[in-house]
Amino acid sequence: MSLIKSQLIQNITDLNPHLYIKDVERIINTIFSEITKSLAEGRRVELRGFGAFSVQHRKARIGRNPRTGAAVEVEEKYIPRFKTGKELRIKLNSSTNSQPSKPSTDEAQ
Numbered sequence: 636m637s638l639i640k641s642q643l644i645q646n647i648t649d650l651n652p653h654l655y656i657k658d659v660e661r662i663i664n665t666i667f668s669e670i671t672k673s674l675a676e677g678r679r680v681e682l683r684g685f686g687a688f689s690v691q692h693r694k695a696r697i698g699r700n701p702r703t704g705a706a707v708e709v710e711e712k713y714i715p716r717f718k719t720g721k722e723l724r725i726k727l728n729s730s731t732n733s734q735p736s737k738p739s740t741d742e743a744q
Contacts, residue, residue: 684722
């Protein structure tokens with residue numbers, strides 16, 4: 636299951652009934668826009684306990700078209716990176732983490 640922004644806003648509103656949906660939406664949009672703006676300026680964004688966003692530079696290079704095998708020039712680019720924080724990593728890997736189990740091949744038949 637994935638969580639989309641509208642679901643995040645609804646979850647926060649449900650947990651905080653004293654907040655209006657439009658106020659929560661404005662807060663979430665402000666947080667995301669500040670993270671985006673900081674990354675666009677080349678700065679690192681760290682959310683303690685959650686993780687850190689940073690920007691990685693990729694140099695221009697010569698790549699290959701997988702279909703034809705022809706050489707293709709790939710321009711330089713910047714890509715966002717996310718590194719999880721220690722607390723998030725611990726929570727994800729804890730033994731009490733209830734991951735949905737995949738059906739075995741016997742159950743699928």
